[in-house]
Amino acid sequence: MNIILLGPPGAGKGTQARILVDERGMTQLSTGDMLREAKDSGTEMGKKVAEVMARGELVTDEIVIGLIREKLEADPTRGYIFDGFPRTLKQADALAELLDEQGLTLDRVVELRVDDEALVSRITARSTCSTCGEVYNDLTKPIPSDGTCTNCGGTEFKRRADDNEDSLKKRLMEYYKQTSPLVGYYYAKGQYSRTDGMGEIDAVKAGIAEKLDG
Numbered sequence: 001m002n003i004i005l006l007g008p009p010g011a012g013k014g015t016q017a018r019i020l021v022d023e024r025g026m027t028q029l030s031t032g033d034m035l036r037e038a039k040d041s042g043t044e045m046g047k048k049v050a051e052v053m054a055r056g057e058l059v060t061d062e063i064v065i066g067l068i069r070e071k072l073e074a075d076p077t078r079g080y081i082f083d084g085f086p087r088t089l090k091q092a093d094a095l096a097e098l099l100d101e102q103g104l105t106l107d108r109v110v111e112l113r114v115d116d117e118a119l120v121s122r123i124t125a126r127s128t129c130s131t132c133g134e135v136y137n138d139l140t141k142p143i144p145s146d147g148t149c150t151n152c153g154g155t156e157f158k159r160r161a162d163d164n165e166d167s168l169k170k171r172l173m174e175y176y177k178q179t180s181p182l183v184g185y186y187y188a189k190g191q192y193s194r195t196d197g198m199g200e201i202d203a204v205k206a207g208i209a210e211k212l213d214g
């Protein structure tokens with residue numbers, strides 16, 4: 001099964017994708033993670049995208065489509081969770097073509113619905129384990145008091161450079177201008193469903209499961 005998790009920054013896509021990886025053996029393809037890796041490795045492409053990401057703008061379609069193409073061509077057999085991709089109609093068309101080329105289908109698109117006000121507090125309270133990427137939140141899922149990651153025992157945690165209010169405003173604007181049209185796009189294709197992303201992590205997980213298995 002190949003699925004897209006759709007939703008604005010801070011909706012919980014990454015957290016839920018990791019649960020699906022653990023519990024269903026699926027493979028998370030996060031273009032945000034791939035771009036951050038490129039940025040950290042200091043490649044030419046990494047340098048090019050770093051400033052764009054820091055401003056909260058979208059990286060070009062060509063770059064992100066290229067990243068997804070590489071992954072799908074390397075291993076077309078997995079059950080994929082597309083997390084943060086596609087973000088534009090052009091990317092959505094490209095994904096359809098790429099899947100088709102590999103003989104894969106898109107089984108479901110699940111949008112996580114979250115109030116805008118909640119996103120600011122979620123994002124500004126967010127940190128991740130530097131070793132395994134487990135997501136923590138100062139308010140809802142704090143780093144354990146002994147300072148070790150519950151998933152891997154790592155002791156280093158980081159906050160994203162673009163997880164601040166200014167950048168978030170831009171990221172939200174980009175979401176509504178460029179990504180939200182995907183709701184109509186996938187609805188028209190009969191692949192769209194949505195679930196409440198405001199609840200506890202387990203409740204959201206159950207909502208997603210209902211859409212995938214129901």
Ligand code: AMP
Nearest residue numbers: 031032053056057058059064084085087
């Ligand atoms: P994310 O981790 O999904 O919140 O993405 C972080 C940043 O990476 C975004 O604000 C964009 O600058 C960039 N990015 C990630 N995925 C895409 C995409 N599919 N298209 C364009 N830019 C992206």
